[in-house]
Amino acid sequence: MSRRELPHNLAAERAVLGACLKSDTAFWGVADRLRSDQFFHPLHQQVFSVIRDICTEGRLSLSLVASRLPAEDEEGRSMMSYLAVLLKDAEDVGSVEDFVPDIAEAAARRQLIHLAECVLKGVKAGEKGAMDIAADASAAILDVMQVASPKRPQRIGDLAQSVAGAARMANERDVMPGFGTGLPSLDEIVGRMGAGDLIFLVGSQGDGKSALAMQVGMHVAMSRPVLLCQMEMTAEQVAARELAAASGITVGDIQEGAFDFAQRDAMLQAQQWLAGPDMMVLDDSRMTIRQIRAHCIALKRTRGLGMLIIDQLDKIKSEARHKDRFERLAEITGDLKVLAKDLMVPVLVLAQRTRGAQRRDDPTPQINDADAPSIERDGDIVLAVWRKESWLRQNRPHKDAGAEKHGNWETQLALCAGKAQVISLKHRRRKPFEERTLKWIGKLTRFEELT
Ligand SMILES: Nc1ncnc2c1ncn2[C@@H]1O[C@H](COP(=O)(O)OP(=O)(O)OP(=O)(O)O)[C@@H](O)[C@H]1O
Incomplete structure (x- = not known):
């Protein structure tokens, strides 16, 4: 021929x-x-x-x-x-x-x-x-x-050999594979975030999903490059939040230039500290999985990639025509699972709870709250962040509801003020339905361990 x-x-x-x-x-x-x-x-x-x-x-x-x-x-x-x-x-x-x-x-x-x-x-x-x-x-x-x-x-024996090798290394050198979250009590329910893990973080609007994801991402970025695909905020807003968290000055004060001499110094130190973590922010309000994948591969080849964070699921653009929202999200979560496996890094995706879920008699998060049943199917780990304080504030009893109801409401509010719960709704390697309470510092959009 x-x-x-x-x-x-x-x-x-x-x-x-x-x-x-x-x-x-x-x-x-x-x-x-x-x-x-x-x-x-x-x-x-x-x-x-x-x-x-x-x-x-x-x-x-x-x-x-x-x-x-x-x-x-x-x-x-x-x-x-x-x-x-x-x-x-x-x-x-x-x-x-x-x-x-x-x-x-x-x-x-x-x-x-x-x-x-x-x-x-x-x-x-x-x-x-x-x-x-x-x-x-x-x-x-x-x-x-x-x-x-x-x-x-691959032969199961070869696979077992490499898994056992990694386990021995972790045991001997105290170097664990994967990444922790940076918050010890969260680590207790999440464990190590490993290569190929697809992790969903579900929460109501304003409950701190972006803050928690960023905090975890910054922790990972201390050792490996992290890519944040931010579809809700601009890259500058993300940076302002990180400056706020590291300096203790609120985002509002930073943006308005309202700080004294000591705070100016704190901001300079925060700026210097932020030069350390290898955190990359890509702010594009609509991205397809294919575009995200291309950026990840480029980063992987040039500087390496330890973790991918996507804020958030609803904003990911689909390339196919779908009958409805469920079908679209099912395709996207399936593609995200493939992406995590291909990239061999943990992929953390934020998802919004529906308003309906917050109107239930018991508004505590459940796995199907995100309006995307495929999260349960495709996620290796599904977490929810839940600030009952915020829910209570939005559901204050009517002024004519009576003293007892108001008293109860105030007692409940006092119990959960400044706190957030993180609940594990699905975990492939650990016991699910575990939960931990963290301290929430709203003005710095940061979580800390409860003392
Ligand atoms: N200066 C401040 N003082 C008190 N709370 C603040 C301040 N700035 C921001 N917050 C709170 O931080 C929360 C926003 O956090 P974050 O953006 O992480 O939430 P989210 O769950 O990602 O929200 P969304 O779904 O809207 O993106 C809101 O509840 C907001 O009220």
């Missing part, structure tokens, strides 16, 4: 290259599923390989890509104009990832044709026995399969 007759899809190759030239996010979205030798056209192989190098260096530009390629293509066109055409054509192609299967399929077919030709040649030459030829062929077929599906079944 001549080279021209071999399976290929040049249009798909051009579309992927054009999109990757346009943005490194597009490149990282396909980077773990395409190798340069899967492109059919030799120039395309070169272009993709140069884009990979430049994206890894983090400085993608058309001129830099052109500078690392021959000045002209095989038809004598200038490389710069060839790349510019690729870039322009990519404007209308839609999602770059849709072209990856076509390129990978054509590459796998070419590999199989090559393999079949080798088997035929080997049989005709008569130098090797049939069993040897078959063994070589089956190893080559496994390679083709591995490219198409990088995961392979």
